Every structure is written in structure tokens, then in C-alpha cells.
Amino acid sequence: MSDSLLPAELVAAAERVITANRAAGRRVAIAESCTGGLVAAALTEVAGSSDVLEASIVSYSNEAKHALLRVSTDVVETFGAVSIAVAWSMAQGALEATNADVAVAITGIAGPGGGSEKKPVGTVVFARAERGGNPADVVADRRQFGDLGRAGIRLQAALCALELLMPVEPLP
Numbered sequence: 320m321s322d323s324l325l326p327a328e329l330v331a332a333a334e335r336v337i338t339a340n341r342a343a344g345r346r347v348a349i350a351e352s353c354t355g356g357l358v359a360a361a362l363t364e365v366a367g368s369s370d371v372l373e374a375s376i377v378s379y380s381n382e383a384k385h386a387l388l389r390v391s392t393d394v395v396e397t398f399g400a401v402s403i404a405v406a407w408s409m410a411q412g413a414l415e416a417t418n419a420d421v422a423v424a425i426t427g428i429a430g431p432g433g434g435s436e437k438k439p440v441g442t443v444v445f446a447r448a449e450r451g452g453n454p455a456d457v458v459a460d461r462r463q464f465g466d467l468g469r470a471g472i473r474l475q476a477a478l479c480a481l482e483l484l485m486p487v488e489p490l491p
Contacts, residue, residue: 323364325357326474332481333361337371340421343486346373348419350388350409352400353427353443355379357477373419378409388412388424401426401438403459406446414448421449423483429472441465443476447483458483 323330340347349358359375362368376387381400384390390408398404409424427443434440446459460483464475 325361325364329357329361329474329477329481330364332478333368334365336481336484337362337365337368339486340371340484341367345371345420345486346418347371347484348373348413348417348422349375349480349484350413350422350424351375351377351480352379352384352409352425353429354425354473354477354480357473358423358425358480361477361481374413374417376413376416384409384412388416399438401428401442401444403444403446403457403461406444407448407457407459410446410448411454414450419450421447421484423447423480425476425480427472427476429469429476430466431469439463439466441467441472443472443479445476445479445483 351358356377362372378384378387381395385392388409389412390405394404394408406424406426410422413422424446428434428438428440430440441464444461464472
């Protein structure tokens with residue numbers, strides 16, 4: 320029986336990420352916005368996570384995204400904080416700020432307010448950047464979770480981010 324305060328499915332996903340990345344010899348970093356550190360909390364529930372987790376940067380405000388992750392204010396103003404452009408910049412910034420091999424960024428609208436017709440509550444954008452990867456190869460996804468409530472949206476976003484941290488198997 321676990322003594323974790325986090326949902327079991329989140330901790331199980333984090334365990335898979337730690338095990339797979341440890342086996343691959345990879346260090347990971349996370350740039351979190353709407354999840355507010357939930358991904359890092361899940362990863363650090365796993366004993367030995369320090370073998371894999373390099374850093375987590377919670378950049379909730381646009382100012383923090385700029386100051387900590389070097390996300391251009393022009394990018395935020397042009398595309399909005401919840402956009403592939405911003406998520407990609409956050410992931411790249413997390414790589415630059417750390418010694419991680421891979422970084423995943425999460426930005427979204429957890430609600431209950433803050434949504435719009437084009438970006439309703441439950442809109443979350445993810446991006447993954449790999450050290451030595453081609454910056455032109457943007458790995459990003461926009462998901463619509465719907466209005467699951469703030470906790471539900473954050474949980475689903477954290478689960479997706481953990482999935483993006485799994486090593487990608489090379490094609491034969």
C-alpha cells in the first residue's frame with residue numbers, strides 16, 4: 320500500500336517513466352505551467368527518481384516563462400500562452416537551463432475561468448524537446464480534455480506529459 324497523496328495511476332505512470340529513462344541513461348526536465356509541479360511531484364514519489372529527474376521549472380506567469388525559460392514575449396503576445404509555439408519554447412528553454420537529455424513542457428487552461436471560444440477550459444498544449452534534436456522538428460500536441468474540473472484537467476495533463484517523457488523506440 321502506497322502512502323502517496325497522489326492518484327495511483329499518476330504514480331504508476333511516473334514509475335514507468337523513471338524505469339524506462341534510467342534504462343536508457345536519460346535525464347529529464349519538465350517546464351510546467353497549468354500542472355503547477357504535479358508532474359515533478361509524481362516523479363519524485365518514485366524512490367531513485369534523482370537518477371532521472373534533472374529539474375522541474377514551474378513557470379506559471381508569462382513573466383516567469385520569459386525570465387526562467389527565455390520564452391519570447393513576442394511569441395506569447397502573438398500566439399498566446401496556451402499555444403504550440405509557447406510550449407515548444409518552454410521545452411527548449413528547459414533544455415537550455417538544465418543538463419537534461421529531454422524536456423517536456425505543459426501549458427493550458429485548467430479553469431474554472433480563463434477559457435475562450437477558441438481555447439476553452441480543458442485546452443492543454445504539450446511539447447517535447449531533445450538535446451541534439453533538430454529544433455525544426457517540433458514535437459507538440461494540443462489536447463482538449465473538456466471541463467473535467469481543475470483537478471481532473473491537471474491530472475490528465477500530467478499523465479500526458481509523463482507519456483511524452485517515455486523514451487521513443489527507434490524504428491527498425
